[in-house]
Structures are given as structure tokens and as C-alpha cells.
Amino acid sequence: MSHKYFFNTLLSVSLILITLVHVHTASAQLLKGSIGIHDPSTIVKSGSTYWIFMTGSKIPSRYSTDLITWTDASVAMPTRPSWIDTAVPNFKNNNDTYWAPDIAYFGGKYYLYYSCSTFGSPVSAIGVATASTPAGPWTDQGMVVQSQTTSNFNAIDPSILVDGSNVFMAYGSWSAGIAVVQIDSSTGKVKSGSTPTRVAGGNGADWEGACLVKEGSYYYLFVNRGSCCNGTSSTYYIIVGRSTSPTGPFVDKNGTDLKSGGGSILLGSSGRFIGPGHVGLLRQAGSNFVSIHFYDGNDNGAPKLDIINMGFSSNWPFLTRDWIAAGTYTIKNVNSGMNWDAWGCTGVIGQAVAQGTASSLTCQKWIFTTTGNGSYQIKTAMSTGNVVDIINCGSANGTKLQLYSALNNDCQKFRVFRTADGSHIFNPVNSEKVVEVPGASTIAGTQLGLWDYNGCTCQKWTITTASSSRLAFEEVNSDDDISVYPNPTARNKGFSVVLGEKEVGMYTRLNLIDSKGSIARSKKIEGGVITFSELNLASGLYIIQLVSENKVVTRKVILE
Known part of the structure; x- marks a missing residue:
């Protein structure tokens, strides 16, 4: 949430507080209880229940059992911790409105990170509270980081990445840009000896709402650019960079560092979905559920929750509201x-x-x-x-x-x-x-x-x-003992070709041929099982071509 747009932000928070009273009377939008959700946290699952936290007075929360219907729960911070009055003196005049919380589970408990700030000022702090369940009660553990001037990383918009035994926090808004700092997994505070590293933005540019995610061998930094909190006039859009280290450097698809203005655009305004922002990722049942907010162009710019899909192509993420391919x-x-x-x-x-x-x-x-x-x-x-x-x-x-x-x-x-x-x-x-x-x-x-x-x-x-929608399998020399498993298979995963006992040693090379007749992949055959993994090829029908000295045998495989 930006500090550059004082009046717009003030009006937005008023809208949020009003719409929270009417969360079940939204216009046509399927996610029930989604209205009023601004700066959503990462969704976490506890037992059979999903939880989300958001910007608002005393940190509102909601829960769901299906990711469709969201029901109001207790606020997480009914009483303002005393340390805030010293770190952010004017926060008490802000109706105890905490910004952009995030939640993570590590060390046997839930950690809820929250932002305290004042409109139009970089005087901010991020605090943390702990609980055994997302339902609370929450026990405040004090301040994590703070900022006093525009030369600091503005201490709002925390995003937590749990990476095995390591924990990292990305944070920042405008001012000095986006920072990443390591968190002590036993305290939830900054790890001794760790200092914030700038990974994106700076010089007062419009960078905020970061989210740090790991997938495979890469770390991905999602960041919002543009301005939030102005209803249908909001210009938020989401960009991404990747790195092999959680502290960068993060570069975009063109190799431009995010500290130098790089960033591959993932999602912007489209139709009723205006100013999408504040990415959070829930991995569940083989799917990537990405939580964001948007301003509804069909409902006077009311902020709402949207849960969309994330996939990967050539080790780069894409965001889409499509859950099914054509x-x-x-x-x-x-x-x-x-x-x-x-x-x-x-x-x-x-x-x-x-x-x-x-x-x-x-x-x-x-x-x-x-x-x-x-x-x-x-x-x-x-x-x-x-x-x-x-x-x-x-x-x-x-x-x-x-x-x-x-x-x-x-x-x-x-x-x-x-x-x-x-x-x-x-x-x-x-x-x-x-x-x-x-x-x-x-x-x-x-x-x-x-x-x-x-x-x-x-x-x-x-x-x-x-x-x-699938072509019938037509096989050459189908009496040969050759099987393909699984078939069909996911396009970003893989499959194995299994040879029978008499076929082992008969074939020397396996080619995977695409619909244009080009060799998409090729392997030397050195045993009875030939495996292709992490193909990252386009969906469709492919020909498996097994080559020997005196014949070629084919099978077909479908990538979905």
C-alpha cells in the first residue's frame, strides 16, 4: 500500500471499512465474502480450513473450507501493542488499521506479520504475532523492522518465504525499494548478522507489495508497480523477476535487474478486474492458487479477493484466471x-x-x-x-x-x-x-x-x-513390447518408455517428434527404461520414435 497517494488511500480505507459490513451483498462475483479484502495475505490451511488476513482495523480475518465461500472470523489484534506507540507515534490516530499482513507456519506455530504506518510518511514498522492456529488468540512478539525516513526500506508489506529450515522476509514500498532479510526461525525476528538487501526498485519509484516464492531451483520475486487504493482509477500491475538466490540479483526475461527497472509483466487490469495486486501462493491438490485483490469495475471499484491460477513455462511463471485449457x-x-x-x-x-x-x-x-x-x-x-x-x-x-x-x-x-x-x-x-x-x-x-x-x-x-480430442493411437510394428507411461501426461512433467526383455539392446536412440516433424527431445538408449522429465513442451500429440540399425518403431504420447 503506497504512501504517495494520501487522499486516495484515505478514501480507500474508508471504503474498506464500509464494505466489511456488507461482505455478503456483493454484485455478481462468485467468491462469497470476497468484498472488502484488500492486500490479502497468503492463504494458509489449518486442518480442513483455509485462512486469510487483510488490511483493516485490528487485522480482519476470514476462513473457508472450499476457497469459494469466505466467512468473517475474529480480528487478530484486538489490542494495540504498546511498542507501536513509540515506533510509529501517529498510528493510534489511524483507527488501528494495520496494512498488508502475511502469515506463515514454521517452528511449530503460525507467525502473523503486520504493518504499522501513517499516511504520507515513511515512519513505519513491521511487527509479528504468534499463535498455535490461525484462529488465534495471537500473542504479539514485538517489532521486526522499522523505518524513519525515505532513505530506509519502508517497513510495510511483509512477505514470508519458508525455504526448508531457512525463512526470509521481503518487504518495502516506494522509498528505497524492496528488501529481503533473513528471519530467525526460532524467534520470527531478523536473524542475527542478517541485514536487509535491496533486490528491486529504489529512488522513490513505485515498487511495493512484494511476494517471494521458490519453485524448483529458482526464487521468484513478484512485485506490484503503479498505484493502488484508488478504486477504478488504480493502476496496479504485477511484475516478476527470478534469481538463484533469495537475496538476488533478480532479473526479468530480458536479463534486466529489478534494481535497474526490470520486471516481466504478468498481470494488469482487464475488464472488471482493475489494479490486481498483492500476490500470495497456496499450493493445494496439485494446483497453484494465487490470491490477489482487485478493484471491481462492475461494483464501483470495491476491493475484492480473486483466486487465480499460476503455471510455469520455461521456468517462468504466468498468471491466468483460466483453470482449463481450451x-x-x-x-x-x-x-x-x-x-x-x-x-x-x-x-x-x-x-x-x-x-x-x-x-x-x-x-x-x-x-x-x-x-x-x-x-x-x-x-x-x-x-x-x-x-x-x-x-x-x-x-x-x-x-x-x-x-x-x-x-x-x-x-x-x-x-x-x-x-x-x-x-x-x-x-x-x-x-x-x-x-x-x-x-x-x-x-x-x-x-x-x-x-x-x-x-x-x-x-x-x-x-x-x-x-x-485425442487422435487414435496408430503404432508401427505394434507387436514389439514397448509401453509408454503415464500416457497422457502433464506437459510440464514427463513420461517413461519401457522396453520388453527382447527389445533391450535392439534400439539405439529415442526421438520425441512434435507436430511439425521436428525433434523436440532426443536420448541415447542405454537400458530398458528411458525417462523424459520436466519436458516443459507445448501441449499436444507427439511421436515417440525408437531407432535401430534396420527399423524405426513409433508410439504416440499426449502432453496435456
């Missing part, structure tokens, strides 16, 4: 085990979209086309090409789904959210409702409809690549 899929209800079905299998206009017993019928295959900001047009794979449509663009509970010709309106676009258990929910862009099997029916032919989200498994769906 392609052809089947959609199965978690409760009934039945699939979305164009009921009647003709695909004509007006045909009901219902649930049907799972089969290989084309009328149970659906073509997803991205339409931006995590939403999709969903089209039947049948030759008619009609799309899933909300009848009469209704938004009332009980409104049904049908097929209709493509109109490119919001009644034919669905935002797909991923829940904590890896299932998905479908939210039509024109309403707050979700797609469900009415009454949790297990009867084939039940037409799908809309209802308020309530967590019922009848509203949750598993999305699986449809067989029609």
Missing part, C-alpha cells in the same frame, strides 16, 4: 457421477443440457473456448455447433440450461473456478449463480439449472479431456 472435455457431476449431456443427442437449438449416464457419445463432449478473464464459451461437439445458454438470460434460482446459437453474450459465458478439492464450479458471467443438478438428483435426463452456491457436491464437477 479443448474438448467431458463434465461429470461429483454427486451423481453423470455427465453433461445434450439430451436427445441432436444438438438442436432449445435442446436441454441435462445429466446423462457417462458414455462415449458425442453429445457428452463439450468444446471449451476461452473468452477472457477465466470465462469460456462451451459448445456441443455435435455438428450443429450450438452453445450452452442460460434460458432467456435468466439469473433466478431454477433457471435452466439449453443449447442455442452462439450470440457471444454473457448468458453464454461461464467462469470456471477450481475449489480446494480440485473439482470445478461453473458461474455464468451474467449472475452470481452456479450450475447444478437440481435437487441433487441422480436421475438421468435431469436438466441442469442455476442456484445459489451452497457447497453441495451437486454443484461441483470434474472436467476430463474427451476421447474425441
Whole structure:
């Protein structure tokens, strides 16, 4: 949160305090209880419950069991610690509004880091409190770092990285830039002998809201640039740099140091999602759930929580609201085990979209086309090409789904959210409702409809690549004992080719051929198992080519 925009920030905090009273009355936005969440902390899981903390009076918190519905919990800091009055004398005039907290678990307890500051001044401090659970109660442990002038790293916006037995904190806003300092894992304070290292920004430039993440052998520093806290006029956007050390140097894709103004842009304003910022990462059920705030252009710029997806390409992260790649899929209800079905299998206009017993019928295959900001047009794979449509663009509970010709309106676009258990929910862009099997029916032919989200498994769906989107396997010399596992496989992971006993020693080289006929990967064969790992190739069909002195054998593998 910037100190450069006094009046805008003051108005923003007033808006936050007002909207906290109305957290369950937001306009069309599926994440329930998301309004009023500004500068969200990293989401942490304790037992079966997820917790998030945010900017606000006495440090508000909320919890969820599915990452969709968020419920108010107790404030973390009901009483202001006395040390703050000395370190930041004017903080007491700020309604005890703590900024941009972050939470982490290490050393057998939870550590909650928080910022104390005053508008328009670099006089700031970061403190820390501990608890056995995110629900509290929290015991304050005192000050971690402080700042007094613009020549200091402004002591706000803490971000904690737990890296094995080591703990690091990134922090800073404008002023001297972003710093990283090592934290003592036994106290939660700055480790003896460690001093803050500048890793980004400086000279009063607009750098704040850092988040330090490790993935593989790289450390990634996410930072916000632009200005926050001005509703629909906010200009926040997210950039990233990477390093092999948590203290840098961090460079962007062009090799430019973040201390010299570098930074690869990841996410900016798009549609209703204005001024995205303050990255936090939760790894859960094989997914990267990234928490950010944005200012809702459809709701007078109210600050809200968004949870988006992060992936990696060539060891660089990307942020997207898309949880599903464009392609052809089947959609199965978690409760009934039945699939979305164009009921009647003709695909004509007006045909009901219902649930049907799972089969290989084309009328149970659906073509997803991205339409931006995590939403999709969903089209039947049948030759008619009609799309899933909300009848009469209704938004009332009980409104049904049908097929209709493509109109490119919001009644034919669905935002797909991923829940904590890896299932998905479908939210039509024109309403707050979700797609469900009415009454949790297990009867084939039940037409799908809309209802308020309530967590019922009848509203949750598993999305699986449809067989029609894969080419049939055609193998040369298929009598040879050669197997590929797993197949299909994730595009950023890998697979193994296993040779039978008589095939070992027969083949000398294995080539992986892409759709253009180029060799994407190649290995000398020196045993019975040939493994490709961390491929980081584009999704699609590839040819596995095994070469011997007198023949070539092929298999096919799909990267998803």
C-alpha cells in the first residue's frame, strides 16, 4: 500500500471499512465474502480450513473450507501493542488499521506479520504475532523492522518465504525499494548478522507489495508497480523477476535487474478486474492458487479477493484466471457421477443440457473456448455447433440450461473456478449463480439449472479431456513390447518408455517428434527404461520414435 497517494488511500480505507459490513451483498462475483479484502495475505490451511488476513482495523480475518465461500472470523489484534506507540507515534490516530499482513507456519506455530504506518510518511514498522492456529488468540512478539525516513526500506508489506529450515522476509514500498532479510526461525525476528538487501526498485519509484516464492531451483520475486487504493482509477500491475538466490540479483526475461527497472509483466487490469495486486501462493491438490485483490469495475471499484491460477513455462511463471485449457472435455457431476449431456443427442437449438449416464457419445463432449478473464464459451461437439445458454438470460434460482446459437453474450459465458478439492464450479458471467443438478438428483435426463452456491457436491464437477480430442493411437510394428507411461501426461512433467526383455539392446536412440516433424527431445538408449522429465513442451500429440540399425518403431504420447 503506497504512501504517495494520501487522499486516495484515505478514501480507500474508508471504503474498506464500509464494505466489511456488507461482505455478503456483493454484485455478481462468485467468491462469497470476497468484498472488502484488500492486500490479502497468503492463504494458509489449518486442518480442513483455509485462512486469510487483510488490511483493516485490528487485522480482519476470514476462513473457508472450499476457497469459494469466505466467512468473517475474529480480528487478530484486538489490542494495540504498546511498542507501536513509540515506533510509529501517529498510528493510534489511524483507527488501528494495520496494512498488508502475511502469515506463515514454521517452528511449530503460525507467525502473523503486520504493518504499522501513517499516511504520507515513511515512519513505519513491521511487527509479528504468534499463535498455535490461525484462529488465534495471537500473542504479539514485538517489532521486526522499522523505518524513519525515505532513505530506509519502508517497513510495510511483509512477505514470508519458508525455504526448508531457512525463512526470509521481503518487504518495502516506494522509498528505497524492496528488501529481503533473513528471519530467525526460532524467534520470527531478523536473524542475527542478517541485514536487509535491496533486490528491486529504489529512488522513490513505485515498487511495493512484494511476494517471494521458490519453485524448483529458482526464487521468484513478484512485485506490484503503479498505484493502488484508488478504486477504478488504480493502476496496479504485477511484475516478476527470478534469481538463484533469495537475496538476488533478480532479473526479468530480458536479463534486466529489478534494481535497474526490470520486471516481466504478468498481470494488469482487464475488464472488471482493475489494479490486481498483492500476490500470495497456496499450493493445494496439485494446483497453484494465487490470491490477489482487485478493484471491481462492475461494483464501483470495491476491493475484492480473486483466486487465480499460476503455471510455469520455461521456468517462468504466468498468471491466468483460466483453470482449463481450451479443448474438448467431458463434465461429470461429483454427486451423481453423470455427465453433461445434450439430451436427445441432436444438438438442436432449445435442446436441454441435462445429466446423462457417462458414455462415449458425442453429445457428452463439450468444446471449451476461452473468452477472457477465466470465462469460456462451451459448445456441443455435435455438428450443429450450438452453445450452452442460460434460458432467456435468466439469473433466478431454477433457471435452466439449453443449447442455442452462439450470440457471444454473457448468458453464454461461464467462469470456471477450481475449489480446494480440485473439482470445478461453473458461474455464468451474467449472475452470481452456479450450475447444478437440481435437487441433487441422480436421475438421468435431469436438466441442469442455476442456484445459489451452497457447497453441495451437486454443484461441483470434474472436467476430463474427451476421447474425441485425442487422435487414435496408430503404432508401427505394434507387436514389439514397448509401453509408454503415464500416457497422457502433464506437459510440464514427463513420461517413461519401457522396453520388453527382447527389445533391450535392439534400439539405439529415442526421438520425441512434435507436430511439425521436428525433434523436440532426443536420448541415447542405454537400458530398458528411458525417462523424459520436466519436458516443459507445448501441449499436444507427439511421436515417440525408437531407432535401430534396420527399423524405426513409433508410439504416440499426449502432453496435456
